[in-house]
Amino acid sequence: MGEQWGFYFDPDSCMGCNACAIACKNRHDTDAGHVDWRRVETVSEGEFPDYEETNVSLSCMHCEDAPCEEVCPTGAIEKRESDGIVTIDREKCIGCGYCGWACPYGAPQYGDDGLMQKCNLCLDKGPGSGADAPSKNEQQADGEALEPACVDECVGDALDAGPVGELLDKASQEAAERFEQNRTNVIIDSTGENSVTGMQGVRQATEDS
Numbered sequence: 396m397g398e399q400w401g402f403y404f405d406p407d408s409c410m411g412c413n414a415c416a417i418a419c420k421n422r423h424d425t426d427a428g429h430v431d432w433r434r435v436e437t438v439s440e441g442e443f444p445d446y447e448e449t450n451v452s453l454s455c456m457h458c459e460d461a462p463c464e465e466v467c468p469t470g471a472i473e474k475r476e477s478d479g480i481v482t483i484d485r486e487k488c489i490g491c492g493y494c495g496w497a498c499p500y501g502a503p504q505y506g507d508d509g510l511m512q513k514c515n516l517c518l519d520k521g522p523g524s525g526a527d528a529p530s531k532n533e534q535q536a537d538g539e540a541l542e543p544a545c546v547d548e549c550v551g552d553a554l555d556a557g558p559v560g561e562l563l564d565k566a567s568q569e570a571a572e573r574f575e576q577n578r579t580n581v582i583i584d585s586t587g588e589n590s591v592t593g594m595q596g597v598r599q600a601t602e603d604s
């Protein structure tokens with residue numbers, strides 16, 4: 396496997412403005428309304444006066460053992476050897492929806508054409524999947540790699556993307572340890588000011604939405 400790419404997210408820096416989600420929709424020209432490759436959820440914990448809310452910006456996690464890939468009957472979903480990004484080949488998708496059921500984060504979503512689509516870590520622009528795109532490292536070497544739109548437009552500097560090894564260098568030790576225990580490729584880094592921790596908070600946000 397080539398170098399795994401992923402996202403980094405710092406809940407303490409996120410202000411819940413949704414600029415990331417809107418930037419993603421604009422870049423990929425996704426269908427208005429119901430298709431959100433990235434979305435911002437709020438996790439609430441405790442009771443007044445010890446009550447806290449944390450914003451979590453969510454997209455596909457490009458999981459290590461991607462359950463969506465396992466259930467896809469046509470082989471449309473692939474965890475790429477070259478960069479670990481999980482893509483949907485819309486030429487092969489038959490719209491059965493199994494991946495949507497298998498994904499714990501609600502990432503694959505139906506477009507108006509009845510086929511599934513989701514985050515491709517900006518392998519390319521538009522509603523296509525990027526399945527045939529060169530690896531992110533090759534794109535970078537050619538000066539053609541797109542900075543993911545969500546990272547580009549993040550107002551709070553809460554999001555980053557890149558080879559996971561590089562992202563871990565900037566993560567706290569606690570976040571790095573949590574990351575090692577997860578089977579997804581998003582590093583959630585919190586200083587503890589906001590209490591959302593790793594995948595637990597992400598799953599809660601998904602369940603609450």
Ligand code: SF4
Nearest residue numbers: 455456458463498502
């Ligand atoms: S987050 Fe969902 S769609 Fe993305 S790789 Fe994991 S199971 Fe598949």
Ligand code: SF4
Nearest residue numbers: 409412413415549551
């Ligand atoms: S753009 Fe950045 S600050 Fe705004 S909601 Fe998205 S992650 Fe949070």
